[in-house]
Amino acid sequence: MSAPPVPPASATVRVPAGTTAGAAVREAGLPANGPEAVVVVRDPDGRLRDLAWAPEADVDVEAVPADSEDGRSVIRHSAAHVLAQAVQQLHPEAKLGIGPPIRDGFYYDFDVATPFTPDDLKKLESAMKKIIKAGQRFSRRRFADKDEARKELADEPYKLELIDLKGPEEDVVEIDASGELTIYDNVHAHTGETVWSDLCRGPHLPTTRYIPAFSLTRTAAAYWRGDEKNPQLQRIYGTAWESQEALDAYLERVAEAERRDHRRLGAELDLFSFPDQIGSGLAVFHPKGGIVRKELEDYSRRRHEQAGYEFVNTPHITKGQLFRTSGHLEWYEEGMYPGMILDEERDADGNVRKPGQDYYLKPMNCPMHNLIFDARGRSYRELPLRLFEFGTVYRYEKSGVVHGLTRARGFTQDDAHIYCTEEQMEGEIASLLQFVLELLRDYGLDDFYLELSTRNPEKSIGSDEAWERATNVLRKVAEETGLHLVDDPGGAAFYAPKISVQAKDAIGRTWQMSTIQVDLMLPDRFDLEYTASDGSRKRPVMIHRALFGSIERFFAVLLEHYAGAFPAWLAPVQVVGIPVTDDQREYVEQVAATLRERGVRVEVDSGDDRMQKKIRTHTLQKVPFMLVVGARDVEAGAVSFRFRDGTQVNGVPVADAVAAVQAWIGRRDNTSPTAESFTAAH
């Protein structure tokens, strides 16, 4: 009746002294193949060990199955070794870099004379398949000392370099933190001969046969040890999984992410483009994208009004002195568009008679807002003063990094600066964080965690004491939300620590969204003051915050989150009327006119296409409501709804239909209407 009891994959197993973990696992009847095959064990110290490991005393270990995160990492790491072996088979002159497992896959870096081609990848895949089929055993061997390792690895200059790395901060899979040096020999299944070896701390699969499914995905260059000053190696990326099914599922996730790519959807849905004539990283929004953007902004404006913000506007360009005062020119000049010299005058001989002024496009809004604060004397009664602006900024991103709307050279921040007293700071930040989370939820993002970026001593200004104070307040407030809090040491900007809200999208990717920074430095630099109740002059605390970060980027995140199917309140076209024949055209136009009067964005498709074709067209355009009207509907004074998912509700009286659509949009419901949800709602 019931299936025979299978030991849970994460079973604990006792390994008797002097015997191998693998033997104990087999003894316990744990799977040796399939997706749950035990690939390594975790010892009582939490360290992963090969199945060939034989402890000196009895220990209880945890069996690690292939289909766990650790299991997959081991598969991927071993797959990286197989890749390296294949590369050296086909390109004997290739020198080895490093080859770690990464999220969803692995890579290996090689120093080769000519970069790999897609064709090379195919050849390498076949070579890897042969190695896997041969069932080579991964055999761990310990070097007596560094000299022995150096001798054996004399032909591998990069590995030699790794041997001499010391200190736990150098965490690479080749070297163990304890300083123990090991090498893995790949041993021929029958002859016992060592076929290939690689410096590595392990652990590894018992044999190459434990790599059930893999694929090489792409090639790229990468600087040796991640440093721009070092030579570039050729990197090959791959992925490996516990089963063919898991690999297929992964490839499907990648394909889904591609389908959702905002650059693709932006073109397909006619939302925005990047004309070459304007320049890299500078977007134009088409009418349909413009509507979405306007809705995003309008709603944000309304919420900010309610939350006590005041709206300001500032120019896109300013004299350099402002950014010298703020420190931006000192810290970020390379990220700014080069300055331009204006108003210079020369005499007939070309000598400068009147020196020019340097102007810069603004990379940030805060200095301008500071000037607004400083435009007149400020009283404590005015604080907190919250200045908000959709401020467009320009940053000179390096040519290789611009990426659609998510990494652009010109973008608009929903930027606000809050000036408050030291006593107000904590309460202000706490309510701000709630405001941010609430607003993000209103746009349909609801899975968050927080990140606290703290001071980088090399790249910052201000006193230790000020940083500590600001950081402590941020930490306290972040902890009070109850959300998961991740530390990001050294990740802060030069002038302030920050909390960032990370949001998870519909397919599980996380995006950095809102940021909140407590700035105790810029008020000093700008010598900002307010008059306290006792008549003394005091320095305000300044809080920087952006919810969207950049509107363009937020737009892109939502576009990908919704896969182009925006909620009805954001959709560029909310309703399309589709007459079944020309006879219903006028009737549909009337229904549309009624909707339009009520502020609904509606179009009527009165083209020559057949109804089926129109449904297809507007389904692909992700229109939330299609109103199909045939003779029967006209006769009944009704319309028939068709939704994105193909479901329908027929024969809805016009007045009900109009009211229901209006209500749906007005609620800012973030789900796509379906026959079921729509019927339930009206």
Next chain:
RNA sequence: GCCGGUGUAGCUCAGUGGUAGAGCAACCGCCUUGUAAGCGGUAGGUCGUCGGUUCGAUCCCGACCUCCGGCUCCA
């Protein structure tokens, strides 16, 4: 910025050392249609830009630009 790839009609892509084609989209007709592509026609391209090789270049070579994937960077 660095490495590699890429660029042909609005989009997706064929193609050739003798100046180009398909599907979709657009436009025009016919059909009058009940829930994801009806039929026919028309129009549309200095083959990314500039230079070189050649009798002749969209094709071969070089430089530059765009975009894509990485690396570095991301206030």
